[in-house]
Amino acid sequence: xxxxxxxxxxxxxxxxxxxxxxxLIVLGCALxxxxxxxxxxxxxxxxxxxxxxxxxxxxxxYVYECNDxxxxxxxxxxxxxxxxLPNGTISLPHVRSGSGARYSDGSITFWSKGEAxxxxxxxxxxxxxxxNRRKAIWEDAKLNGIDFRAVGNEPx
Numbered sequence: 001x002x003x004x005x006x007x008x009x010x011x012x013x014x015x016x017x018x019x020x021x022x023x024l025i026v027l028g029c030a031l032x033x034x035x036x037x038x039x040x041x042x043x044x045x046x047x048x049x050x051x052x053x054x055x056x057x058x059x060x061x062y063v064y065e066c067n068d069x070x071x072x073x074x075x076x077x078x079x080x081x082x083x084x085l086p087n088g089t090i091s092l093p094h095v096r097s098g099s100g101a102r103y104s105d106g107s108i109t110f111w112s113k114g115e116a117x118x119x120x121x122x123x124x125x126x127x128x129x130x131x132n133r134r135k136a137i138w139e140d141a142k143l144n145g146i147d148f149r150a151v152g153n154e155p156x
Contacts, residue, residue, distance in 0.1 A: 061140035064117050064129040072119065072129075073139050074110060076101070081110050085121070 060076045073084035079094040081103035092103035092110055100113030109120040115133075119126040 061136050061143055062112070062117070062131045063135040063139050064119075065132050066119075066126045066129040068126070070119075070126050070129075074112070074117065075140075075143060083108070083110055083119075 058076070058078055062074045062076075063071070064074060065071045070086075072086070075082040075084070081092045081094070081101075083090050083092065090105070090108060092105050092108060095102050095104050097111065100111055102109065102111045104110070107121070109118075111118045111120075115131040117129040117131070119129060
């Protein structure tokens, strides 16, 4: 049975009876809240860590659309560029360039500066390729393992 403190006033004294049970209940609740909050914080940190594990902090994803209708995805991860081309996926190492970022394996070269890119492969040069930021957001989500992304409002 829970007993709440009762306060009675005497001559120059203040008597509180039943306060031991009340104090224990308050301390128990405070302890439960503290432990619960701490465990929740640990769980949130673990979730945050699991999301960022394996992803390089400088990862960028681009969807390039060229003037001739050719399109490809480029994913920059540190010192490498992954190119998702219509005929396959390749990884290119970063090489020195005077301007922009250049990646090449000697036969295929990808060069980007800002939102523009150039792709040279098998003697073909794709110039005037521009990043489609709207598509790049979706592609980045897909490459990070997100299978579903909701936008907008439900009808009705």
